[in-house]
Amino acid sequence: xxxxxxESESTFLKIVRLLRWHKPAGRLxxxxxxxxxxxxxxxxxxxxxxxxxxxxxxxxxxxTSAAGCVINDLWDRDIDTQVERTKTRPLAAxxxxxxxxxxxxxxxGLCAFLLSTYLTPLSFGLCxxxxxxxxxxxxxxxxxxxxxxxxxxxxxxxxxxxxxAVTGGLDRYAWLLWVAVIAWxxxxxxxxxxxxxxxxxxxxxxxxxxxxGKYVTLAISIFLAITFACLVWLGWEIKFGYAYYLACxxxxxxxxxxxxxxxxxxxxxEFYQKAFGQNVWIGLIILAGMLPATLGFG
Numbered sequence: 001x002x003x004x005x006x007e008s009e010s011t012f013l014k015i016v017r018l019l020r021w022h023k024p025a026g027r028l029x030x031x032x033x034x035x036x037x038x039x040x041x042x043x044x045x046x047x048x049x050x051x052x053x054x055x056x057x058x059x060x061x062x063x064t065s066a067a068g069c070v071i072n073d074l075w076d077r078d079i080d081t082q083v084e085r086t087k088t089r090p091l092a093a094x095x096x097x098x099x100x101x102x103x104x105x106x107x108x109g110l111c112a113f114l115l116s117t118y119l120t121p122l123s124f125g126l127c128x129x130x131x132x133x134x135x136x137x138x139x140x141x142x143x144x145x146x147x148x149x150x151x152x153x154x155x156x157x158x159x160x161x162x163x164x165a166v167t168g169g170l171d172r173y174a175w176l177l178w179v180a181v182i183a184w185x186x187x188x189x190x191x192x193x194x195x196x197x198x199x200x201x202x203x204x205x206x207x208x209x210x211x212x213g214k215y216v217t218l219a220i221s222i223f224l225a226i227t228f229a230c231l232v233w234l235g236w237e238i239k240f241g242y243a244y245y246l247a248c249x250x251x252x253x254x255x256x257x258x259x260x261x262x263x264x265x266x267x268x269x270e271f272y273q274k275a276f277g278q279n280v281w282i283g284l285i286i287l288a289g290m291l292p293a294t295l296g297f298g
Contacts, residue, residue, distance in 0.1 A: 015104055019066045025280045027070075027122045031061040032283035033181040034158040036290065037174070041166035043294040044173050044238045050166060057162050060115040065192060066108035068134050068154075070101055075138030083199040114215025123165040130157035143207040148193065148208040152185035173237060180230035187223035188279040190216065191258065193274035217262040224255040226271070231286065240293045251282045 022024050034057045042049050073080065073091040080092035090096035133154045140147040156178050161175040186208065193200075193209035194216065200207050212219040216231040228248065235244045258275050261267065 006188050011096075011100075012146060014096050015100070016230050018070060018090045018101065019108070020069050021066075025117075025277050027062060027065050028280045029276075029283060030065050030155065030158055031058060032280070032287060033155060033177075033184075034061050034162050035287055036160040036181075037177055038162040038166060039287065039290045039294050040173065040177060040238060040240075041163045042239065043290070044171070045167055047166065049294060053162065053165055056165075058225050060112060060161075061158065063112040063115060064110050064130075064134070067105055067112060068137075070105040070108065071135055072138045073171045074098065074101055074105070076141075079141075079205060082203050085196060085199070099204050112244065119161065119165045120168060122169065123161050126157060126164060130154060130161070133157070141200075141207070143206075145206050146208045146212045147206055148186055148189045148281060151189060152182045155185040156182050173234060176230050178235070180227050180234065183223045183226035183230065184279075187220050187227060187255075188276055190220050190223070191262070191272055191275045194262075195269060217229065217259060220262065221259045228252045228255065240290055243292045244286075244289035247267060247285045250285050254278060256284055 016022055034066040035054065037048065038054055038057055057208050073089055076086070077089075077098075080086035080089050086092060091098070091101050112127070119127070133150060137147065137154060139151045140150045144150065159178045159181050160170060160174060164170055164175070167174075190208040190212070193207040196207065197209050200210060208219070209216055228251065231251070232245070232248050234240075235248065258278065261271060261275075
């Protein structure tokens with residue numbers, strides 16, 4: 001009996017690692033653009049915050065992220081064994097079977113589907129449009145020179161789906177936030193990819209960090225500058241107020257610090273993970289800046 005319980009707990013923990021639930025930063029950084037979109041869309045329409053939709057967005061982003069992690073690990077289970085950062089992932093280490101991975105994928109995909117039925121017809125259609133982008137991303141590392149762009153487009157659906165659920169359509173504000181999120185994802189995920197450059201070269205897969213080469217810091221700076229400009233522009237258009245501009249200023253200063261750090265020689269390897277985590281906090285700061293005006297305090 002004790003052995004069975006231990007084995008059950010061990011399998012559960014392996015599934016937790018498969019879904020990356022032990023690393024909440026990766027879950028939050030997908031959830032945040034969706035929450036930005038929900039809050040900004042409500043503000044643009046002078047509506048109250050749709051608390052029921054916020055619940056769906058939170059659960060939906062968790063389910064989608066879970067499915068995306070499993071798809072990625074199924075694609076990359078042979079490659080991950082050759083990369084220091086990923087070699088202990090359950091499918092790569094063969095501590096979970098492919099059948100279990102497919103089962104977890106089915107459950108997380110079913111949860112995402114059931115949640116999507118709560119949305120408007122346009123939002124529901126956008127959910128289905130996101131599926132092939134999410135599914136093809138891991139394969140893009142093998143043939144597309146900038147796979148992070150595919151990931152960024154997948155992230156962009158996190159804006160379009162909740163925005164259309166709030167407003168019933170996609171206006172210029174939605175596309176402005178979409179561009180901001182595409183650029184932000186290209187920025188933070190290229191920083192993240194720098195730590196894997198040597199392994200990626202050895203394995204023979206592509207990344208934006210390799211594609212931009214010696215200009216990688218310049219490329220990241222441009223992406224984050226575009227993000228900053230679009231966010232400020234959005235705030236001006238829908239009148240987010242001073243708290244939001246202060247949040248954007250804080251984000252801009254942190255992005256400048258990150259880019260300056262990337263220009264230094266002998267950057268500690270842990271910096272890239274740290275910068276990724278900082279972008280989660282940046283996203284939370286921006287969300288906090290949006291709330292006062294949306295709630296009628298700005």
